[in-house]
Each structure stands twice: as structure tokens, then as C-alpha cells.
Amino acid sequence: MELLQVRNISKVYRTSRSAAEFRALNNISFSVREGEFVGVMGASGSGKTTLLNIIGGIDKPTTGKCVIAGQDITVLDKSRLAQFRIKNIGFIFQDFNLLETMTLKENILLPLALNGYSAAEMERRLNQLSADLGIGRVLAKYPYEVSGGEQQRAAACRALITNPKIILADEPTGNLDSNSGKALLDLLSMINKKYSAAILMVTHDVFAASYCHRIMFIRDGEIYNELYAGESRKHFFDAIIDVVGVLGGEAYEPGFPGCAKH
């Protein structure tokens, strides 16, 4: 079943001074099935973040529809959208986006608290998730007291706590070293399987992309190419590198065993 349907979305930025307009997204259409792990790649400025923000309801498209779980989110007003977002969408950002005034536990529980869940229910969900994500020990600490990897896991935990149908991750490994990055990717895969949540992940990192079931490449606001993971992870990895090379994106960074250089 299709969870997310993006239909003919365009985004035009118009700076107030000059009449010149800029098309960040140009008539994009695609869909994501339940439980699918999709990567989005493309050169800098190709419109990846813009796309993710529109899907997440943070930004509005200029034209087009975006349907999540049967609901077109482009027609919702601000507060209904906020409600919808809290229930259905989990966000993970490159710079974690944890509130530094709160402990990790408070950060994680925040979406539930905003939705008026009971304290007992919150505790129940937190206990289960934090065990899965391995941050049970540091829950009482503040973000600046824990490592970047732990912060990102806490952010993932926050994204997951509402049992969202889809998780949007914008370069989640971008600020992590290779070990933490790999740990997070393993975690996302696990979440993807165990909670059957769809994941849409923007990344520049070929190694990170190789975790996905499918990769969409974006160029100049349009879908340029799509790749599906096959039997062999290595094969998939090589195929991604080929496309990235054509697109002129950044080189992969963490070394994949046996594939150090392009």
C-alpha cells in the first residue's frame, strides 16, 4: 500500500526585490510504500531539503499535492498540520535539534506531552524505545552532557516515540563520525524492520545510501534517476557511486570495506 504520494510538486522561491524566481522543485511526483526505506541523493542545492520540508509540512509547495496516509497535507491549516505532524511524521535532523534546556528524557517525551498522553503511557513507550536505542543510561542528562551519537539517537528516539508512519531524516549522519554514523544507520534499519516505519532519508554519503531499499536522485528540482537495492549490497553501492559520479555530488566518505576509492 502506498503511504506517501507526492503529486506534481513544485516550489518556486521568489525574492522580494528582484522579480527573478527560482524553481527549487519542478513538478516532482513519486510515492513511498509502507515500511519502505528510501534514500534521496543529489548535489548541494538540488532541492532535497526543500522536498523533505514540504513532505514534513514545515514548508508549503507552490503547486501540487502531498498525500500521507490518505490525507493531503497541503490543504491543512497550521494547527491541524501541527497535529497531523505530531501523530504521523517523525523528524531527524543533521544537527539533532534537541532542546538544550531539557534533559534527553524530556526531549524525547515532548511530542507525547504536547499530545496530552498520560504519564504512565509515556513511561511505557520510553522504556521500550530507549532500551532498543541504547540510551537508557543517559536519559537524565542534558544534550550538552552527552556525545553527538547519543544526541542523535535521542533525536531518533524522539522521532519514533509517537509511532509515526513515516520518518524523515535530513542528513542524519552528517554530523557524526563514521562509527556513530554506522550505528545510527543500523538503528534506522532496525526501526524500519521492527516498527515497519517508512523512512525517507536525505544523504550525501554513499555508504549511508547503501542501507536503503531504493534511492532517488534529484537534479535541478527534478527526479533524475532511481536505483533499487538488489541481492548484493556491494553491487548496490557501486551502482550508487556511478550515478553520484555522473551527478557530480560529493564523494563518499566513510570507507566501505573493499571499496576505498572510486
Next chain:
Amino acid sequence: MNLAFLAVRNIKRSFSKYMMYFFTLSFSVFTVHSFLALVFNEQVMEKLTYSRRYQSMLVAFGVVIFVFVSFFLISSNVNFIKARKKEIAMYSLFGMTNAKIGRLLFTETLIIGTAALVAGICSGVFCSKLTAMILLNFTLAYFVGDIPFVVAPQAVWFTAVPFAFVFMLMGTAGRRVIAKFELVELFKGSKLPEANIRGSALHLIVSFALIGTGYYWAAIKEPAKLLLLAVPILLVVIAGTFLLFWGGLPQVFRWLRKNPHRYFSGENMIALSIFTHRIRSIGSVMAAIAVMSAVGVTAIATGYTLYGSMEVSTYDQLSYDLFFYGGRDVRDEVHDVFTKYGVGILGEYTVNRYQVKAVQIDPQQTVERVFRIYSESDYNRLIEVSRKIYQPIEVKPGQGLQAGRDIAAYAEIDEPYNDGRQSKLVLSDLELAVVTRADMANVHFGAYQMLVVSDEDFDHLVQTGTFASVDAFGEPLDEVTVIKYENPLRAHQLNSELNQILDARSSGYVMAYNYYVEAMEVFGLVCFIGSFMSVVFILMTASLLYFKQITAAEEERHLYQILRRIGLDPKAESRVIAKRLLPVFFAPLLVGIVHGIFAMKSADTMVFRHMLDVDNTFMVVMRFSAVMYSIYALVYSAFYLITKRQYTSTVR
């Protein structure tokens, strides 16, 4: 692109931010100018009789206000610059040197400062007539006149020059503030600069103990003890309050955060966590406001209560509307004045100011004393005319009722006649047993000791010619006349003519009206200055909080960005902002009110219980302070709303 152009463009672009800054500056100018305009207003000074004394008092307060205002301005300015950290970092990044940025800030301050100076002085001049009228109505018992509109050039100069100096200082202060900014730190950007304060239970307990001790002392019923404790009370309450805001409140928040049911309403969670984070930078200001508002409100409520009960206290000091020394001719002239103005005399009595030397024999000592002496019926007739109510007395032959300024202390209140003093008086051929009484009227009329004897003894003494006819300085002793008349404190023309006549003709006189007028002037002036100061204080503290919160908004903006991303809807966001800002404005007010209630209790014990003739003096005082706190609450609410708007637009 020159600096002036850039400065003007900046001001245009973020107009609302500069508006508040401009308003603050011009209000400060307005305040100081209004004050000086009073000091230099000829009419005002003419109307106040003892002009020198009042003028120096006003000047002193003017200096206090100016210092206070400057302090406040400089700290607002620093906050204002901090709120613009990002923008300044931008200039720096584009290659502007610190010196150049400093000049830019200086130019801006100068532009706004000049505008504020003009606006403040103009509105000050415009309102000067009003402030002068208010002052005169406060201080003069009798003022229905009109004062012409005048511009006092000295007031303008004395405002403009120091403020120009302060603005220059502020302009250069910007340079020092930005020198402390680290470029890197500025671009790291979205992290709050302060660590979370956790407070401790110990803080909370100690602060409660300190404040509680202060309250306990403040509620003590004996005025003498209370007076001794006044300074310790102030010290413990101040210490306790600061401790409460520094460590105690964060601890309370911590407990709140541990109680999931209340805290986990999401919005509470966000607001409380951000506020807790802020408390270090704003705790001191909040504590200072709490303490100062309590002190200020108590002082002003005290002043007003006394001011409002001036008539009662006038007659507490003086028993008579009017008494004067002099013979028949003076009396006739006085009567003529009463007839002329058609003021009815309600009671009058004239008595000889007889004086007598007597030897007082106590078990311990024998001394010779001089007494003012009355017969029993003379004394009783005298007290009938008094405004204060005294009990008539009865003196048996062979007794002498002695009242002196030192005797009153001995006398027992419960026991009106005291025969146990074993003291005798010998005057010519009479020997009198001394009795004393606590509730004797003060009708000494110039003497130190007073003696009342029975009518028979008095007649006997008159016949034997015992009384002196001249006083210790050889002046002839004449008669004294006491008069009670209609509307004694309001009959202005009558009183001023009486003053003229008695000044010229009487060897001594006291008029309640004169005392009342002078007391009104002093208290009225004190009340006026007090109110003025408190208005300044309320507005300045409120806008200081405003600037601090605007700086905070700049730093907290990214938090709201994150929150919006995880699904905080706009309505919930504005509730979060309300919860975040409410305690900043109203926690100090709340603590101030509680402090104020106890301070009022002390003021009641020390001052009002004796001065006011009402049953529940505490409630009277509380009513005055309730009005004051309502004004406080009103102004703070207004500032809260302004702050909320600005904060919201900053974080959106």
C-alpha cells in the same frame, strides 16, 4: 555606504525594536526634565513658604532620580546591543572592524538619543504645568489658583547637558560590549549561552527560613523591639529573597519537573525548562524588584496614610485651634476679625497666666520649682474648649495636682489619682499633698510645671498675693485666651489675618492652622516625590525586564524553530510563550506583595496605631497599598503584553 546611512537604514528596518528603545530614552529624559522644571518653577517656589529647604530637597531627589535613570539606561543599552549580537557578527564577518562597528553603534545611539532628547523635553515642557499643579495641590492646604504655562530654560539645560553626556557614554559603551563578543561564539549561534542552574533544597530551606524569620520579627507587637529589629528584618528578608530567586526557585522547578502529571502537559514542560534556563540572568533583577517594590509601596502607603490623617495628628500635637497671650485690647482685635469674616466662635476662655514658686519636698530631695497654677474650675473650663477630649478633674483642698513634662512618665494610666508619691509642696502658708494624673491636658502655656489646686486654696493664694506678676525674664505675665471656632483648618483668610494681628500684638500664640499647613507641605512634598519616584521605578524596572526578555528571545528563537518542526502548533506556541514570560513579570510582584503585607504590619505597629483614630488601622494602610500594587500590576501587565508581542515576533 557611510555610517550615518547604515544607521538610519538599521533603524528603519527594525523599527519596532528601536521604538521601545526610543521610548525608554525619551521617558527618562521626560522624567528628569519634569522634576527639574518643578525645581526651577518660580511660581511653585513662591507658593512653598520655606522655599530654600524644599528646593534643596527637590534637587537632592533630582540627583537620585538622575543617577537611577542613568544606571537603568546604561543597562538597557547593554541589553539592547546584546539582542543585536547576530547582526553585529554579520558586520564583523563582512570585514567591518570593531572600531567601525563601534562608530556605527555610536551614530545610532546619537541619532536616537537626539530624537529622544527632543521628544522627552518637549513632552516634559508640555506637561510641566500639569506636574506643577499636581505638586501644589498635594502640598498646599489651600490652593485653588492657576499657574501660568512657563518654560524654564534652566530645566531644559540641566536636562539636556547631562543626558547628552550619558548618551555619549552609552554610545561608547557599545564598543566595550562588542569587544567581548567572540565571533566564533556568535556563529555557533543556536546554543543558549548559560548552563542550567539546578538550585538546591538547601537554598530553598535557607531562603524560606530567612524570609520567615523576617516576617516573624515584622509581626512583633512591641514598637520598641520592632524598631531595634528594623535593620535585621530588612537584611534577612533581602538575603532570603535573593536566595529564593537564585537557588530556591530553580529547585521548586526541579520538583515540578519531577512531578510528571503536572509537568508533562508539554507546554508546561517547554516553558518551565526555558524559564529555568534563564533564571540566572534574570533572578537578581526579579529579586531586586520584589524587595524594592515592597519597600517603596510601604513607604508611599505610609506617607499617604499620614497625609490623609493630618487633621487628627494635628490635634494630637496641639489641643487648641488657637491660643494667644495678651490683654483685653488684643482680644478685642481678634474678635473683630472673627466678626469680619463671619466665623462663629464655638468656645472661648481667658485665664491669668499665674506663676508661683513652691518648695517641693520629696523623700529623696527638696527643690524649689516654678509652677503655672490654675484653680480646679479654671482648668476644667480650659479643657472644655480643647479639641481633644479630656476628663474634668477634681482637687480636694490641701491637695495639689501636679503635671509636668517629667511627671507624666511616672503617672500610672490605670490609676488616675496617685496619692502614694509622698511628695509635698510648700507655697507661702499652704502645704499641699502632691497627686498626679496621667491624662492631664497640656495647658502649661510656657511653663515647665503645672499645678492645679482647689478653688478655695486658689482664692486664698490670690488674696495673700503669692503669685508672681512677672516671669523669670522680667516680662509681665498676662492672660491667655483659648478659642475654638468653626472650620479652623479651612478658614484661610481669617487665619492669615489673625496671623498678622497676633504676630504684631501678642507675646505668643499658636494656631493649629499654621501647624497643619506646614505639616501638609512637608508630607505633601514627600508623598509627591515618593509617588514620582515609584512611577519612575515601576516603568524603569518593567522596561528593563522587557529588554532582557528581548535579548532572551533572540537566543531562544532556535528552540521554537525546533519545536515547530516536531509539531508545536501556533496556538500552543503562544501559550508556551505566555507561560514562559508570565513568571518574569509577576513572580517579583507576587513576592513583593507578600513582603509588603508584612512590612505594612510593622509600619502599622510603629506608626499608625498611635496616630490614627480608627479601629483597624492595618486595613486602612492595606487599602492604600492595594491601590499602589494595582498600579504596579497594571503597568506590568501592559509591559508583559508588549514584551509578549515582541518576543513572539522575534521567535517566529
